[in-house]
Amino acid sequence: MKELLPGVYRLPVPIPYPLKTVNLYLLKGNGEVALVDTALGTRAARGTLELSLAELGLCFQDVRVVLLTHHHPDHYGLAGFFEGLGARVFLHEEELSRGHRFWREPQAFEEASWRLFLDHGTPKEALEGIREVMAATRERIHPPENPIPLRDGEVLEVAGKRLRAVWTPGHADGHVAFLLEEEGVLLAGDALLERVSPNVGLWAYTRENPLKDFLRSLDRLGELPARVAHAGHFGPIPEVRARAEELKAHHQERLEALLALLEAPKSAWELSLMLFPQELDAAGRRFAFAETLAHLEYLRQEGLLGREGPPYRYFRT
Ligand SMILES: [Zn+2]
Ligand SMILES: [Zn+2]
Structure with missing residues (x-):
């Protein structure tokens, strides 16, 4: 745990994913305690969180406000x-009808989720592995019952701080970064990460063009009056605009790589194996597929690709 500013702490918590750790941010002031993000419901995460709170003389019950950057399990x-x-939980309004519903009402999305994979060329055995991953993930999630909707630009006064909610869709539809206005510090969630490019995926429940959303969000982040960003994983990002530009360039390269692979029509699944040739487990393949699909649909909506099917195969126009 580290105190970043007076009354603002970073709490790294272990997660059973390749990123290994999620950073929660704790705000403490004016007799109030708020937490930005919550980690995953594993014994290791709860234990670490409990110890970090104890270092500050706090326990779980002291957290009265939870601000969620997005609906991802970690x-x-x-x-x-x-x-x-007893905490009040805030979540962007766009998450309420999508990502949050995905966890609250799995039956409503299950059929559409599996259909999306099959329609885009995923073999049945691969889908079986993906279904197992999702079932295991659900067991570690405790969705809130009555999250309070957050709107873009809304200013919250919690724990003696003023935080502006900045809607930054792309990595998740209702992703929000929180700008500590007086301090010029951005709590960026997964919209900007120091070492990796945040996953931008198209899923059965997402908006239609997540990559377009993400590129716009990067522009928006680059213009914020933030001297540093503290993200959901890894270390701080001192040059917010430069990192946003790097991520934009990364996606541009990936779009070009996809176009180059489409000498002949191919499915999103096939292309995901070519774009991500490394060894990946079922969870990794699931992300690779959704990221590839987001790029394909971006190109299709730009008029550079067409598709035939289902099962869908993309081709250059
Ligand atoms: Zn995420
Ligand atoms: Zn994350």
């Missing part, structure tokens, strides 16, 4: 747990 997983202890 950020949202314990939100219902804190809500059950």
Whole structure:
């Protein structure tokens, strides 16, 4: 745990994913304690979180406000747990009808989710592995029952700080970064990461063009009056605009790589194996597929690709 500013702490918590750790941010002031993101419902995460809180003389019940950057398991997983202890949980309105519903009402999305994979060329055996991963993930998630909707630009006064919610869709539809206005510090969630490019995926429940959303969000982030960003994983980002530009360039390269692979029509699954040739487990393949599909749909909506099917195959126009 590290105090970044007076009353603002970074709490790294272990997660059973390749990124290994999620950073939560704790705000403490004016007799109030707020947490930005919550980690996942594993024993290791709860234990670490409990110890970090104890170092500050706090316990789980002291957290009265939870601000969620987005609905992904490593950020949202314990939100219902804190809500059950009396915390108010805030989540962007766009997440309520999509990512949050995906966890709250799995039956409503299950059929559409599997259909999306099959329609885009995923072999049945690969889909079986993906279904197992999702079933295991659900067991570690405690969705909040009554999250309070956040809107873009809304200013919250919590724990003696003023935070502006900056809607930054792309990595998740209702992704929000929180700008500590007086301090010029951005709590960036997964919209900007120091070492890796945040996953931008198209899923059964997402908006239609997540990559377009993400590129716009990067522009927006680059213009914020932030001297540093603290993200959901890894270390701080001192040059916010430069990192946003690097990520834009990365996606531009990936779009060009995809176009080059489309000498002949191919499915999103096939292309994901070519674009991500490294050895990946079922969870990694799932992300690779959704990221490839987001890039393909971006190109299709730009008029550079067409598709035939289902099962869908993309081709250059
Ligand atoms: Zn995420
Ligand atoms: Zn994350």
